[in-house]
Amino acid sequence: MIEHSLGEFEELVLLMVAAHHDEAYGVLILENLEEKLGKKINISAIHVALKRMENKGFVKSRFGGITNERGGRRKKFYAITALGKRVLDNQYALRTSIYQQIPKISFS
Amino acid sequence: MKSNKHTPPKRAERFLLWFLRRDLVEEVLGDLDEKFYQTLEEKSVFKAKLNYWYQVINYLRPFAITKSRSINSNHYAMFRNYFKIGYRNLYKNKGYSFINIGGLAIGLAVAMLIGLWLHDELSYNKYHENYEHIVKVLRNDAHRGKKFTSPSLVRGLGPLFRDEYGNHFKHVVMVRARIEERVIANEDKMFTQAGYFMEPDGPEMFGLNMIYGTRDGLSDMNSILLSKSVADKLFGDTDPLNKVVKMDARWDLKVTGVYEDLPLNSELKDATYFAPLKRFLEGWSYDDVWTNQHMYIYAQLNPESDPKEVSSVITDAMLDHIPRGTNNAQPELFLHPMPKWHLYSAFENGTAGMSDRLKFVWFYGIIGVFVLLLACINFMNLSTARSEKRSKEVGIRKSVGSLRKQLITQFLSESFMVAMLSFVLALFFVYIILPWFNDLAGKDMNMLWTNPWFWLCGIGFIIVTALLAGSYPAFYLSSFKPVKVLKSGMAVGRSAATPRRILVVFQFTISIALITGTIIIQQQIEYVKNRPVGYSKEGLIMFRPRSPEYWGKYQTLRTELKKTGVVKEMAEANYPLTNTLGNNGGFEWEGKDPSFDPSFNTIYVTHEYGKTVGWEFVQGRDFSRDLQSDLSGIVITESALKLMQLDDPIGKTIHWNPSWQEPASFTILGVVKDMVKGSPFKPVRPSIIFPSERDLRWLFIRVNPQASLSEALPKIEAAFNRIVLSAPFDYQFVDELYNAKFQEEERIGSLAGFLAVLAIFISCLGLLGLVSYVAEQRTKEIGIRKVLGASVTGIWRLLTQDFVTLVIVSCLLAGPIAFYLLNNWLQKYDYRMEISWWIFILAGSGALVIALLTVSFQAVKSATANPVNSLRNE
Numbered sequence: 001m002i003e004h005s006l007g008e009f010e011e012l013v014l015l016m017v018a019a020h021h022d023e024a025y026g027v028l029i030l031e032n033l034e035e036k037l038g039k040k041i042n043i044s045a046i047h048v049a050l051k052r053m054e055n056k057g058f059v060k061s062r063f064g065g066i067t068n069e070r071g072g073r074r075k076k077f078y079a080i081t082a083l084g085k086r087v088l089d090n091q092y093a094l095r096t097s098i099y100q101q102i103p104k105i106s107f108s
Numbered sequence: 109m110k111s112n113k114h115t116p117p118k119r120a121e122r123f124l125l126w127f128l129r130r131d132l133v134e135e136v137l138g139d140l141d142e143k144f145y146q147t148l149e150e151k152s153v154f155k156a157k158l159n160y161w162y163q164v165i166n167y168l169r170p171f172a173i174t175k176s177r178s179i180n181s182n183h184y185a186m187f188r189n190y191f192k193i194g195y196r197n198l199y200k201n202k203g204y205s206f207i208n209i210g211g212l213a214i215g216l217a218v219a220m221l222i223g224l225w226l227h228d229e230l231s232y233n234k235y236h237e238n239y240e241h242i243v244k245v246l247r248n249d250a251h252r253g254k255k256f257t258s259p260s261l262v263r264g265l266g267p268l269f270r271d272e273y274g275n276h277f278k279h280v281v282m283v284r285a286r287i288e289e290r291v292i293a294n295e296d297k298m299f300t301q302a303g304y305f306m307e308p309d310g311p312e313m314f315g316l317n318m319i320y321g322t323r324d325g326l327s328d329m330n331s332i333l334l335s336k337s338v339a340d341k342l343f344g345d346t347d348p349l350n351k352v353v354k355m356d357a358r359w360d361l362k363v364t365g366v367y368e369d370l371p372l373n374s375e376l377k378d379a380t381y382f383a384p385l386k387r388f389l390e391g392w393s394y395d396d397v398w399t400n401q402h403m404y405i406y407a408q409l410n411p412e413s414d415p416k417e418v419s420s421v422i423t424d425a426m427l428d429h430i431p432r433g434t435n436n437a438q439p440e441l442f443l444h445p446m447p448k449w450h451l452y453s454a455f456e457n458g459t460a461g462m463s464d465r466l467k468f469v470w471f472y473g474i475i476g477v478f479v480l481l482l483a484c485i486n487f488m489n490l491s492t493a494r495s496e497k498r499s500k501e502v503g504i505r506k507s508v509g510s511l512r513k514q515l516i517t518q519f520l521s522e523s524f525m526v527a528m529l530s531f532v533l534a535l536f537f538v539y540i541i542l543p544w545f546n547d548l549a550g551k552d553m554n555m556l557w558t559n560p561w562f563w564l565c566g567i568g569f570i571i572v573t574a575l576l577a578g579s580y581p582a583f584y585l586s587s588f589k590p591v592k593v594l595k596s597g598m599a600v601g602r603s604a605a606t607p608r609r610i611l612v613v614f615q616f617t618i619s620i621a622l623i624t625g626t627i628i629i630q631q632q633i634e635y636v637k638n639r640p641v642g643y644s645k646e647g648l649i650m651f652r653p654r655s656p657e658y659w660g661k662y663q664t665l666r667t668e669l670k671k672t673g674v675v676k677e678m679a680e681a682n683y684p685l686t687n688t689l690g691n692n693g694g695f696e697w698e699g700k701d702p703s704f705d706p707s708f709n710t711i712y713v714t715h716e717y718g719k720t721v722g723w724e725f726v727q728g729r730d731f732s733r734d735l736q737s738d739l740s741g742i743v744i745t746e747s748a749l750k751l752m753q754l755d756d757p758i759g760k761t762i763h764w765n766p767s768w769q770e771p772a773s774f775t776i777l778g779v780v781k782d783m784v785k786g787s788p789f790k791p792v793r794p795s796i797i798f799p800s801e802r803d804l805r806w807l808f809i810r811v812n813p814q815a816s817l818s819e820a821l822p823k824i825e826a827a828f829n830r831i832v833l834s835a836p837f838d839y840q841f842v843d844e845l846y847n848a849k850f851q852e853e854e855r856i857g858s859l860a861g862f863l864a865v866l867a868i869f870i871s872c873l874g875l876l877g878l879v880s881y882v883a884e885q886r887t888k889e890i891g892i893r894k895v896l897g898a899s900v901t902g903i904w905r906l907l908t909q910d911f912v913t914l915v916i917v918s919c920l921l922a923g924p925i926a927f928y929l930l931n932n933w934l935q936k937y938d939y940r941m942e943i944s945w946w947i948f949i950l951a952g953s954g955a956l957v958i959a960l961l962t963v964s965f966q967a968v969k970s971a972t973a974n975p976v977n978s979l980r981n982e
Contacts, residue, residue: 075138
């Protein structure tokens with residue numbers, strides 16, 4: 001599973017891409033993550049994660065139409081691939097299975 | 109919206125673009141901008157910009173940076189494309205390419221040859237190991253307020269330098285002042301060879317390259333060092349060491365060493381042997397140690413000594429030793445360092461002036477630069493003319509997205525390619541032509557394949573030429589607006605033609621000046637060659653029997669030679685017919701102004717001299733053996749008579765009181781026409797000829813005019829060898845020796861001719877390229893003119909008249925320049941012709957005809973072309 005490994009930050013970005021299916025792009029992911037995590041994130045970090053996952057085949061991208069607020073440049077939209085979804089599912093299943101092994105102890 | 113006022117910081121954006129991977133640009137910039145405007149609405153402008161910068165800097169991470177920007181395989185492909193296009197262009201226009209590459213190659217080859225020549229001139233004497241430290245001692249004598257410099261020194265100086273100034277010198281070597289011609293024999297193999305007699309330190313100091321033996325081979329009085337070529341002649345392949353050779357049939361000398369032949373650019377180049385000075389001095393009196401100036405003194409300074417300082421130390425070294433009263437001149441000594449021997453040896457009033465050699469170095473250097481300039485100008489001119497045809501290509505390239513930078517690279521790489529081709533071709537030309545050029549220049553030059561400077565110069569030249577020639581198309585053409593070029597073609601205005609006209613005029617001016625120069629130099633040589641010499645040169649043999657065996661056998665040889673039937677007469681003289689050695693003053697005659705003491709060329713001859721050399725008597729008669737009184741008679745030449753101003757010279761008495769001989773009186777027997785013995789370019793020396801019955805050094809043989817030389821020579825040699833066995837019959841023809849005096853002038857003449865041919869060739873190539881360009885530009889015009897009824901001659905005139913005007917302008921410019929320069933050159937000769945005006949007309953019209961032929965070649969082609977071909981694609 002090494003080639004299908006997913007870092008923590010990558011996982012978050014991938015989740016966000018999956019959540020905004022086919023409508024996810026840099027700034028949107030950034031804002032949503034910042035909102036959820038409550039901290040500042042660098043846009044370059046998002047781009048690094050996206051590129052890396054695109055190379056691994058977890059996400060695919062397409063160019064959208066020209067928008068004014070981007071200085072006449074097109075948005076690049078990302079969508080999760082089947083492989084990406086499976087990796088995410090595996091990751092989730094793994095965590096859930098381990099999580100369920102936690103004995104029911106009171107943590108007070 | 110605020111965004112109208114504020115945009116993301118441009119500098120940050122440019123910075124980002126500089127390093128960012130191309131495929132990321134759109135996404136990243138878009139996101140950054142979007143983020144920027146958001147921040148702008150929420151926060152301040154400053155914060156937004158700061159954030160933008162911060163984000164940009166955050167992209168400086170491996171994933172985003174363009175991978176190794178320098179290695180871009182596209183560049184290689186692009187250059188390959190440029191070269192392919194360049195090659196196709198050359199191939200398509202074979203004529204142009206030939207003219208362009210060939211012209212530049214020829215110019216380059218000439219420049220290279222001249223460069224080699226200069227290199228040779230400047231590397232004189234560098235063969236000698238101690239080049240930096242060797243000096244020659246020279247002497248300045250004051251005479252009538254002027255200083256005269258001479259290398260001849262007295263024999264006492266060598267030991268004096270060694271004993272008293274020894275701390276400055278490593279070696280002091282005295283050498284017999286004059287190269288000595290001697291017969292060197294190994295049994296029956298005999299050769300007359302030139303060489304020096306010198307002290308034992310000489311070979312070490314000059315750094316001879318020994319093949320056999322060692323450098324200290326001259327310590328024994330009866331030893332000799334031979335050059336490789338002489339050793340080969342005498343001994344063939346066998347080891348000559350310790351063999352014995354005979355010199356002048358008198359001395360047995362043991363060969364103690366063989367050295368590699370000295371190169372032609374060495375001061376000692378003529379030396380084929382070195383013999384001990386002691387051998388030469390044997391039997392000389394020791395009284396003349398401080399009076400007889402017959403030595404050269406060479407020395408090697410200690411490394412820390414400076415020639416100038418040592419000069420000031422030794423300057424008065426002789427004063428205490430010269431016997432008082434013998435010479436009132438006060439000789440000053442100084443040292444002349446070896447690097448200056450070749451080019452800085454023309455002393456004038458004690459200081460080294462502009463020598464002829466140095467003048468030639470400058471002259472050829474300038475010519476070389478000029479030829480190179482001409483060739484470059486041509487190359488640029490043609491490239492420029494050609495490139496205008498390519499303006500459409502530029503237009504199309506630009507429309508499909510070529511950047512200006514790429515176009516510049518393209519044109520420059522093309523001109524680099526052509527310059528490189530020319531360079532290779534030039535190397536080839538030089539290689540082919542070098543033997544001939546060596547012959548012409550009297551040098552032994554080699555290609556400097558291993559010299560880094562040679563390659564550096566070559567590469568430097570390629571770069572400069574390519575940049576110069578390529579800069580016009582590269583920078584000018586690439587600046588065009590594609591729409592303009594494609595729509596209407598390029599407008600070639602008058603302004604584009606003017607510099608080209610100037611170039612043509614410039615080239616033709618030089619060419620015509622060179623043609624004129626060649627004609628005048630040739631004429632001057634012809635003129636001097638036809639100068640009456642006062643004797644008959646043809647069929648006259650001169651030689652010097654170098655053997656004591658011959659002494660006293662004058663009459664025996666004479667009868668023996670006459671018996672052969674091929675010899676008309678034989679005579680002797682104390683000097684050859686080809687120099688003016690032997691000059692004396694101290695003559696008195698009737699009506700002479702007492703303060704007037706002219707110097708005459710005095711020669712001693714046997715009675716048959718006049719008949720042998722072919723005197724032409726103006727008055728009086730020749731010497732006769734029948735009259736004993738003729739031994740106190742003299743014959744004078746016309747110029748001597750003019751100097752003496754005697755009305756009726758025959759029978760007049762002349763008194764002679766030379767310092768070295770008893771005074772005597774002589775009667776004038778006859779007056780002959782002047783004999784040109786020295787330089788034929790100089791005024792003739794007035795001569796007085798004395799009869800003698802002693803043995804004289806030089807022998808003259810007049811071959812019977814009916815006998816051919818090829819049959820006469822073996823008979824003469826056989827007769828000579830019957831009497832003298834120990835000396836070779838090494839004869840010289842007087843006419844050949846006389847012609848050799850024109851060598852320098854003929855060399856200049858052939859060189860000027862060579863350069864003139866080249867210059868006119870290069871100019872014509874330029875002209876041809878230009879006229880074909882013009883004709884091509886005007887193809888349509890010519891077509892229309894023909895359709896409207898213009899004749900072939902009319903069109904020919906249309907195309908040629910422009911160029912004819914240019915050549916005529918060149919003629920008008922070249923005339924005065926050539927006249928000025930050549931008149932200056934001619935001033936150097938006392939016996940010279942007058943420059944006549946028709947030479948300029950001849951040179952000018954010659955150039956005009958050649959130019960006209962060149963232009964017509966293209967003009968006729970264009971004029972006879974079918975107009976349908978040029979007009980149908982309108």
